[in-house]
Amino acid sequence: xxxxxxLIALVLGFLLSGYATAASAYGGRRGRPLYVESARNAVLGAxxxxxxxxxxxxxxxxxxxxxxxxxxxxxxxxxxxxxxxTALWGGxxxxxxxxxxxxxxFVAVVSLRKWDRDRELMPWVIAVAMATTTFFVGLxxxxxxxxxxxxxxxxxxxxxxxxxxxxxxxxxxxxxxxxLNPLLRHFGMIGHPPTTYVGFTGFVIPFAxxxxxxxxxxxxQDNWIQTTRRWTLLAWVFLSIGLILGGRWAYDVLxxxxxxxxxxxxxxxxxxxxxxxAFVHSVMxxxxxxxxxxxxxxxxxxxxxxxxxxxxxxxxGLVSSVHAFAKSALGPAFFxxxxxxxxxxxxLLFRRLDTLRADHELQGLLSRESVFLLQNVLFLAIxxxxxxxxxxPMISELFTGTRISVGPPYYRKVTGPLFAGLVLLMGIAPxxxxxxxxxxxxxxxxxxxxxxxxxxxxxxxxxxxxxPGSALALWLLSFAILAVLFEFxxxxxxxxxxxxxxxxxxxxxxxxxNRRRYxxxxxxxxVVMIALAFVGDAFFKQETQGPLGQGESLNLxxxxxxxxxxxxxxxxxxxxxxxxxxxxxxDGRLLRQLMPRQDYFVVQQxxxxxPGVYSTLGEDVYVLLVGWEEIGLQSATFKIYVNPxxxxxxxxxxxxxxxxxxxxxxxxxxxxxxxxALRTAKRAAAMGQGD
Amino acid sequence: xxxxxSLSLTTILASLLAVATVQAQEGTGYTATDxxxxxxxxxxxxxxxxxxxxxxxxxxxxxxxRAQIRDQLTSGWTEDQIxxxxxxxxxxxxxxxxxxxxxxxLVWILPIIAVALGVTVAVQVVRGWRRESKAEVADEPAAxxxxxxxxxxxxxxxxxx
Numbered sequence: 001x002x003x004x005x006x007l008i009a010l011v012l013g014f015l016l017s018g019y020a021t022a023a024s025a026y027g028g029r030r031g032r033p034l035y036v037e038s039a040r041n042a043v044l045g046a047x048x049x050x051x052x053x054x055x056x057x058x059x060x061x062x063x064x065x066x067x068x069x070x071x072x073x074x075x076x077x078x079x080x081x082x083x084x085x086t087a088l089w090g091g092x093x094x095x096x097x098x099x100x101x102x103x104x105x106f107v108a109v110v111s112l113r114k115w116d117r118d119r120e121l122m123p124w125v126i127a128v129a130m131a132t133t134t135f136f137v138g139l140x141x142x143x144x145x146x147x148x149x150x151x152x153x154x155x156x157x158x159x160x161x162x163x164x165x166x167x168x169x170x171x172x173x174x175x176x177x178x179x180l181n182p183l184l185r186h187f188g189m190i191g192h193p194p195t196t197y198v199g200f201t202g203f204v205i206p207f208a209x210x211x212x213x214x215x216x217x218x219x220x221q222d223n224w225i226q227t228t229r230r231w232t233l234l235a236w237v238f239l240s241i242g243l244i245l246g247g248r249w250a251y252d253v254l255x256x257x258x259x260x261x262x263x264x265x266x267x268x269x270x271x272x273x274x275x276x277x278a279f280v281h282s283v284m285x286x287x288x289x290x291x292x293x294x295x296x297x298x299x300x301x302x303x304x305x306x307x308x309x310x311x312x313x314x315x316x317g318l319v320s321s322v323h324a325f326a327k328s329a330l331g332p333a334f335f336x337x338x339x340x341x342x343x344x345x346x347x348l349l350f351r352r353l354d355t356l357r358a359d360h361e362l363q364g365l366l367s368r369e370s371v372f373l374l375q376n377v378l379f380l381a382i383x384x385x386x387x388x389x390x391x392x393p394m395i396s397e398l399f400t401g402t403r404i405s406v407g408p409p410y411y412r413k414v415t416g417p418l419f420a421g422l423v424l425l426m427g428i429a430p431x432x433x434x435x436x437x438x439x440x441x442x443x444x445x446x447x448x449x450x451x452x453x454x455x456x457x458x459x460x461x462x463x464x465x466x467x468p469g470s471a472l473a474l475w476l477l478s479f480a481i482l483a484v485l486f487e488f489x490x491x492x493x494x495x496x497x498x499x500x501x502x503x504x505x506x507x508x509x510x511x512x513x514n515r516r517r518y519x520x521x522x523x524x525x526x527v528v529m530i531a532l533a534f535v536g537d538a539f540f541k542q543e544t545q546g547p548l549g550q551g552e553s554l555n556l557x558x559x560x561x562x563x564x565x566x567x568x569x570x571x572x573x574x575x576x577x578x579x580x581x582x583x584x585x586x587d588g589r590l591l592r593q594l595m596p597r598q599d600y601f602v603v604q605q606x607x608x609x610x611p612g613v614y615s616t617l618g619e620d621v622y623v624l625l626v627g628w629e630e631i632g633l634q635s636a637t638f639k640i641y642v643n644p645x646x647x648x649x650x651x652x653x654x655x656x657x658x659x660x661x662x663x664x665x666x667x668x669x670x671x672x673x674x675x676x677a678l679r680t681a682k683r684a685a686a687m688g689q690g691d
Numbered sequence: 692x693x694x695x696x697s698l699s700l701t702t703i704l705a706s707l708l709a710v711a712t713v714q715a716q717e718g719t720g721y722t723a724t725d726x727x728x729x730x731x732x733x734x735x736x737x738x739x740x741x742x743x744x745x746x747x748x749x750x751x752x753x754x755x756x757r758a759q760i761r762d763q764l765t766s767g768w769t770e771d772q773i774x775x776x777x778x779x780x781x782x783x784x785x786x787x788x789x790x791x792x793x794x795x796x797l798v799w800i801l802p803i804i805a806v807a808l809g810v811t812v813a814v815q816v817v818r819g820w821r822r823e824s825k826a827e828v829a830d831e832p833a834a835x836x837x838x839x840x841x842x843x844x845x846x847x848x849x850x851x852x
Binding site: 255256257261263264291358365369370373374376377378380381384385388389392393396399400402403404405406407408409410414418543544545546547607609626627637639 | 724725726729736742744747749754782783784785786787788789790794795797798799801802805806809810812813816817818820821
């Protein structure tokens with residue numbers, strides 16, 4: 001009953017979304033404010049309807065309405081009410097509805113808030129964003145309906161999910177559902193999809209503004225960049241959080257001792273993050289200097305295409321993958337949508353190319369602008385390498401008939417040097433001047449961090465001669481860290497000297513007065529910390545595996561793991577647990593008891609390897625129970641990983657979020673940025689269309 | 692076709708041989724360790740589960756494959772022999788690192804070309820910025836519109852509000 005209301009609301013939401021798209025496009029084209037006004041109401045109506053649909057799906061999940069295929073698929077009696085509710089995004093049908101709901105929510109917020117500031121752009125912003133929404137709601141209605149019922153057709157052995165009764169079929173209501181894939185029952189995976197979807201849909205807003213600017217021909221002004229700055233940062237930070245949560249989940253649940261496996265689904269999420277990061281940086285050049293306008297358009301178009309492509313890969317399993325839990329007929333629909341939107345937006349860009357001429361030129365080859373451009377090139381090159389590696393197995397199969405694999409070694413070798421280049425630029429760029437930079441001055445201001453980091457890298461190389469690459473990596477990372485710290489130091493020193501502030505006061509004022517700049521530096525520090533974890537993973541990871549009888553020990557990197565015993569018991573949520581007790585020693589001293597487990601979910605026939613982890617800032621000892629003697633449980637096989645520096649990934653993630661919050665926090669207006677932006681605004685006002 | 696027949700014959704022979712040697716060596720007491728097995732399994736992808744390295748895959752099939760690697764190591768096969776055995780049996784998709792020959796080399800070459808192209812374009816663009824800036828110093832955008840136009844615009848703007 002409730003689910004039927006949800007179904008009706010979903011259909012109405014689809015109709016309203018379609019209407020909003022058409023009405024605002026028509027209103028914008030013909031200059032009829034009435035239609036645009038009506039479209040805005042339709043957006044709010046669609047938001048209301050989809051909210052109703054989402055709520056009734058959650059209600060069905062929690063109350064276990066097993067007549068619905070989706071509920072029977074992802075919910076079960078053994079799950080807690082909270083887990084049942086999160087099953088909303090535990091499968092394909094729910095995810096797509098959820099995606100569409102967040103999207104329409106964003107459009108509703110935009111249409112309520114930004115109405116007066118960008119009167120010209122708004123009709124097209126709504127049209128573009130609602131077209132995207134309509135596509136996803138349409139998928140939800142026609143292709144992947146979360147309210148479809150289960151039917152048993154006469155003579156058939158399998159159940160058919162369908163919205164309406166197929167001929168000769170009777171409704172089928174199972175006793176219990178399959179339940180959420182056990183691997184997904186983890187805080188990382190509960191938080192990962194919502195944050196990722198907020199990130200994905202968030203990028204649609206700047207894209208919609210960019211397209212609106214192109215359509216209206218107002219692309220010569222840079223208003224859309226300023227209007228969407230916070231949206232972009234919001235999308236970016238949520239995508240980052242999604243990536244970090246996903247990594248944490250993989251580390252805790254998948255049982256292979258790492259946090260990033262270059263799986264197609266991970267790549268699908270990384271790619272829009274890469275182009276989005278490039279975009280976040282290069283819009284600064286447009287804002288401050290009025291350059292790179294075409295480039296920014298291309299970046300946001302690419303990001304949008306990759307966002308849709310990412311949703312597509314994760315949700316259809318076209319690129320088969322451990323993560324791709326879902327398979328369906330969504331492929332062609334996505335394929336057409338990505339193709340049409342990409343070609344249309346690129347076509348639009350070419351039509352308006354003349355409005356996108358740079359306002360300023362450059363005086364020197366070496367300048368902040370040129371380094372930003374190089375940084376953009378590196379980001380795009382990494383994106384291309386990741387894209388190419390992700391789709392190459394399919395291309396190979398298509399052209400030669402042989403399916404091949406592109407595994408982590410490829411990505412490490414190809415993207416490693418490019419990431420290293422980015423870290424180097426991260427250290428240099430903050431001290432570079434706009435327009436022109438003399439090499440002598442650059443060297444002088446970079447000398448302290450450069451010398452100190454060379455010293456650190458040299459010492460490291462001396463101590464770890466077996467990994468020459470690691471010395472290079474650590475030199476670069478310490479250079480980037482020191483360069484940022486010196487920037488902080490310089491700013492603080494200036495305040496302390498001229499204003500007589502204490503160090504703490506100087507630091508907090510520095511952050512408060514130049515939020516964008518120093519918030520950005522904090523983000524950089526966070527990224528370097530995450531990079532540390534990758535360097536540890538690439539160069540210093542150690543592992544060993546061996547069978548142990550009771551009382552025997554396995555040694556690795558100064559640690560010693562003693563096997564004490566194994567016990568078997570039934571868990572509360574339908575799992576059989578096999579838990580080993582082990583003691584971890586270092587230099588003869590007991591550090592901790594670790595309890596690695598093998599869980600087996602009987603209904604889903606899904607094993608799960610839960611590691612026992614001893615975690616410090618320096619390194620993690622990560623113990624897996626990988627094998628055991630069935631009879632008597634006398635001996636068991638363990639795998640031990642020593643994962644250096646891995647905690648820095650999570651800490652860096654937290655700092656990255658903090659830095660973005662600092663940079664994006666609404667300022668009181670007193671520190672609104674001067675310079676180019678202000679001049680443009682003045683000129684725009686003089687030309688009769690500002691605010 | 693003949694290739695395939697001879698290939699399968701060799702593999703069958705090889706595995707028979709492997710079994711024979713295992714039995715022959717049982718007396719010597721040497722068995723490959725888990726670490727030696729994993730070192731090779733790491734370079735292979737599980738032939739059945741997509742995108743899972745063989746050393747961490749938990750399925751029954753993969754456990755069997757690891758056991759097979761152990762047998763092969765124990766009977767004195769080299770790393771290369773074992774890897775090419777798996778490639779012959781299950782195809783190139785078992786290699787974690789794609790080959791650098793034939794069609795597959797494209798996966799390596801194209802990113803390099805892309806980087807080179809990108810850097811070249813970026814340098815050209817920066818050069819272009821500089822040239823234009825030298826040529827158009829006098830051509831700063833004329834912010835001043837004719838006075839009557841400004842007056843009209845402002846009038847219309849007021850009416851709009």
